[in-house]
Amino acid sequence: MCGSEWPGFAGKWPSSPGCGRTPAPLQGFLTVLLLDQTTAQRIVERTMRAIGYPVNVMNADGVIIASGSPQRVGSLHDAARLVAETGEPLVIDGGQAAEYPGTQPGVNLPVKVGDQLVAVVGISGSPRDVAHFADLVCMTAELMLEQAALLEAGQHRRRQVEETLLALCEGKPVPSVWFEQLGIDVARNRVAVVLEAATQSAADRVLLPLLQALEYRQKAVLAVHPSPCQLLIFLEAESGRTSPDELRQVLNLTPNSDITIAVGQVFSRDFRAGFQSANATLEVGKRKVPEGREFHYDNLRVPALWQSLQPDWQKLELQAPVNKLLNHRQGELYLRTLERFIESNGQVVECSQRLHVHANTVRYRLRRIEAITGLSPFDLPSLLTLQLALDTR
Secondary structure (H helix, E strand, O other): OOOOEOOOOOOEOOOOOOOOOOOHHHOOOOOOOOOOHHHHHHHHHHHHHHHOOOEEEEOOOOEEEEEOOHHHOOOEOHHHHHHHHHOOOEEEOOOOHHHOOOOOOEEEEEEEEOOEEEEEEEEEOOHHHHHHHHHHHHHHHHHHHHHHHHHHHHHHHHHHHHHHHHHHHOOOOOOHHHHHHHOOOOOOOEEEEEEEEOOHHHHHHHHHHHHHHHHHHOOOOEEEEEEOOEEEEEEEOOOOOOOHHHHHHHHOOOOOOOEEEEEEEEEOOOHHHHHHHHHHHHHHHHHHOOOOOEEEHHHOHHHHHHHHHOOOHHHHHHOHHHHHHHOOOOHHHHHHHHHHHHHOOOOHHHHHHHHOOOHHHHHHHHHHHHHHHOOOOOOHHHHHHHHHHHHOO
16 A cells, blocks of 8 residues: 555655554454445545545445546446455556546555555546655545544444443343443442433533533443433442532533432442432422422432332322321421421420420420321331321322
8 A cells, every 4th residue: 555666657655654554442343334425525625625636535346436526426436446456556647547447547545444445545637746645645534534433433332332221221131241342340339310301402402412521521421311301320439429519520510490410329230220219319309399400319218219119009008197187277387397306306306496486386286296197206106107108298
């Protein structure tokens, strides 16, 4: 290729250390690289601006797929087919052009990425005039093809990661070799984070750019769109948990009323459990605090677990005490007192301070709760039942 002596051309082709090389990252994963017309036309336009001579790009079958002369696109270039077969450059002077149908005088170069011949590039003109541009054209074509290959490889890996994560979230078995090929260490501690946009516009404006930014800044982040308005992110949690400050730093999200964030439990290996904990936290958080925008599993553990169980008649049975209180004319007052009492770990004085009332008022309300529900807040098993009733509302 570059640096070799060509038949029909006196002298050696000037060699370039860049031409014909392939970056190590590309070697190993490039098996079949198809040259598309868009990339080929970009090669033509860029090289023609640099050298000022007509350039053609042909595929391995010798068909011109991009050209400085649009009328030649789609025609057969016999010399290019020969170059593709031999893997060697070919110089055609004015007297030889008739021997190769569809060709013009010039030089024709095989372009390889790795060990794979991807295209043939032709420079039209007197060989002596265009010969010294060969390395430049060759190197430019290879660089652009390598860039396209890297982009395609990245997009292919992204699709593989998404398919793997969706399968894991659905509880489907995933072969361990998939994780090895994608470089995913399933044994690491992770936490699932669900970001939900209130509208599709917010999803397009915030979630799509966020995914691209995370992939660029956080190589260990795994992410997928479980639905058009949701982004599911698996973050590594080396300390065993992820604090709100750490989360905001990683996501780099500005306050946005259109995005709701739910953080699940820390897990290892069980991606489905991580996803379900975050999803349950999101549903519970939206139900309990509609105006809230950030929910954490650690703060909603019991209701999130209850949500994940998807109870039927059990939910009605467990919430019966709360319903009895709500049917009372002072039910909301009693519920608020009970909530503060539980938050105060059963301490009447602390509860009274939270409510800004006398301790005896708290005791009176708690006795009224017992009278209405049949469950005493001063009895631990009964208090647990009342707490579950509140948590699962």
